[in-house]
Amino acid sequence: MTNPTPPPTPSIRPASMGDVDDLARLVHAAYRDPTTSGWTSEADLLGGQRIDSAMLGELVEATDTTVLVAELDGGVIGSGALTMPAAGVTATFGLFAVAPHQQGQGIGTQLLESAEQRAATAGFETIELTVIDVRTEVIAWYRKRGYTPTGETRPFPYGDERFGVPKRQDLRFTVLVKPVGPGGHEPAH
Secondary structure, three states: OOOOOOOOOEEEEEOHHHHHHHHHHHHHHOOOOOOOOOOOOOOOOOEOOOOOHHHHHHHHHOOOOOEEEEEEEEEEEEEEEEEEEOOOOEEEEEEEEEOOHHHHOOHHHHHHHHHHHHHHHOOOOOOEEEOOOOOOHHHOOOHHHEEEEEEEEEEOOOOHHHEEEOOOOOEEEOOOOOOOOOOOOOOOO
């Protein structure tokens, strides 16, 4: 019997302005490129862009946000944005993407755990994220990692094409939370 190949272990670091274009391409491939087969694709729900380089640059330079980059063999293969407001107990996580050809190998879990650990270390009690509510498989993935739907929904930004062009009119976001620090429990390492 042979041992299964261990999952790749990317390096995870804060993004710099030099990463912005690579990150924009990665996020587009993961979410909007209809020719990729990644399970995170929203191409059936939304056209247009997910984010552009200018918007990403603003996130990278924001004082309350850390855009995380996962790299493997010198290439950008994952991203996530962790926002930790100065006077808050809840951090938010978004812009979560893994290159379609790298999905299913544990890279997303490693990125998410890195964000959770950063939030816990900074003293945040919970992490909140949002998922388009019809993406039940994505919600199930987060639930397996300890995130719970709050029952709250938020509207999709219809009319703001910076976030995409909806192909249907019933999109909204489900809010999920997970305790990660003081007042909650520590994330798994």
